Amino acid sequence: MRVRLILPAVTLTLLPHQQAHAAGAAVVVTEIVEYECTTKATGDKQDVEVRVQLTMPTGARAGEQLSIGWRGTYVEGAELSAPAGGLAAGTKLYAYASISDFPGLTSGTGVGELGTPEAGEIIPLPAGVVPVLTTPNAAGTGTVRPAAINFGTTPSERAIECEVLNEDVLTTHALRVAAASGEPGDDPDPTGPVPAPVNPQPTRTVTATATATAVETAQEDAPGNGVMRTPRGGAATGGGGEAGPDGRTFVASGLLLVLASATGLLLRRRRGAGPRPDSAPAR
Known part of the structure; x- marks a missing residue:
C-alpha cells in the first residue's frame, strides 16, 4: 500500500451573473x-x-431530488485496467457520494456510461459530469465526501469494486437543504398578515334592537295605555323620543295659574263688599 500526502486543490467557480443571481455560487472542489x-x-x-x-x-x-456533480479523471500512471476476461457489454460506472450528519440521508448514486475495453486496456471514465442523485426527506445540514466507485451492468452485478483508501484526508463539503415549499420554515413571514378585528357580538346587537322595537310597538298599539307615540326619523340625540319636554308639565302649570287668578279675584271682591266709614245711616 502506498502512502502519499495529498493536498487538495480548491477552486471557487462563480456561475455567470444571470445564473449566480438566481441560484447563488457553486463550490467546485x-x-x-x-x-x-x-x-x-x-x-x-x-x-x-x-x-x-x-x-x-x-x-x-x-x-x-438533488444532484451532486461528479467528474473523475485518472492520475497518469495510476489508471484502472480491464480484467483478463474483459468487461461485459453495457458495463457502467456507479459513482457514490458519502453523506454524513444528515437526518435519514447517507449516500447518493450516479450512473455513467462506459465503452467496452479489451482485457488489459484502460477502462475509460465518463467524459462529462455524472449527476449523483438523492432525495432528502427533511431540512438540515450535512457533509459530503467522495465515496466508492463500482463497475458493472447493474448496481448489484458488479465486476469491479473500488473502495476509498484515503477517506480521512478528503475534503468535506457542506450540504444544506431548506424546508419544503409551503412549510412554515420556508415562509419569510410565518405569522402572515394580521386579520381585521371582528365584531364580538353582532348577533346580540341585532336581537336586542329587534326585541326593543317589538315591545315599543306593542305598547303604542295597546288602547288606553297613555303612552304618546314618538314620530320616527327624529334627531339622534341619544335619548330617543323621550328626551324632549313632557306636555303634561305645561298643562299642570296652566291650571295652577288659573287657580291663582281666580283666588285673587275672589279676595278682591270680598274686600270691596264691606261698609264704608263715611256713609250715612239708613233711614
Whole structure:
C-alpha cells in the first residue's frame, strides 16, 4: 500500500451573473482519491488514483431530488485496467457520494456510461459530469465526501469494486437543504398578515334592537295605555323620543295659574263688599 500526502486543490467557480443571481455560487472542489479496486471474478487488486471533482447543489429542498456533480479523471500512471476476461457489454460506472450528519440521508448514486475495453486496456471514465442523485426527506445540514466507485451492468452485478483508501484526508463539503415549499420554515413571514378585528357580538346587537322595537310597538298599539307615540326619523340625540319636554308639565302649570287668578279675584271682591266709614245711616 502506498502512502502519499495529498493536498487538495480548491477552486471557487462563480456561475455567470444571470445564473449566480438566481441560484447563488457553486463550490467546485477537485482532489485526488486513492482507490483499491478488486475484480470480483478473480480477486485481483489494483491501486488506482482518480482526480475527483464534486459540485455541490444550491437551492436544495426537502422532498425534492438533488444532484451532486461528479467528474473523475485518472492520475497518469495510476489508471484502472480491464480484467483478463474483459468487461461485459453495457458495463457502467456507479459513482457514490458519502453523506454524513444528515437526518435519514447517507449516500447518493450516479450512473455513467462506459465503452467496452479489451482485457488489459484502460477502462475509460465518463467524459462529462455524472449527476449523483438523492432525495432528502427533511431540512438540515450535512457533509459530503467522495465515496466508492463500482463497475458493472447493474448496481448489484458488479465486476469491479473500488473502495476509498484515503477517506480521512478528503475534503468535506457542506450540504444544506431548506424546508419544503409551503412549510412554515420556508415562509419569510410565518405569522402572515394580521386579520381585521371582528365584531364580538353582532348577533346580540341585532336581537336586542329587534326585541326593543317589538315591545315599543306593542305598547303604542295597546288602547288606553297613555303612552304618546314618538314620530320616527327624529334627531339622534341619544335619548330617543323621550328626551324632549313632557306636555303634561305645561298643562299642570296652566291650571295652577288659573287657580291663582281666580283666588285673587275672589279676595278682591270680598274686600270691596264691606261698609264704608263715611256713609250715612239708613233711614
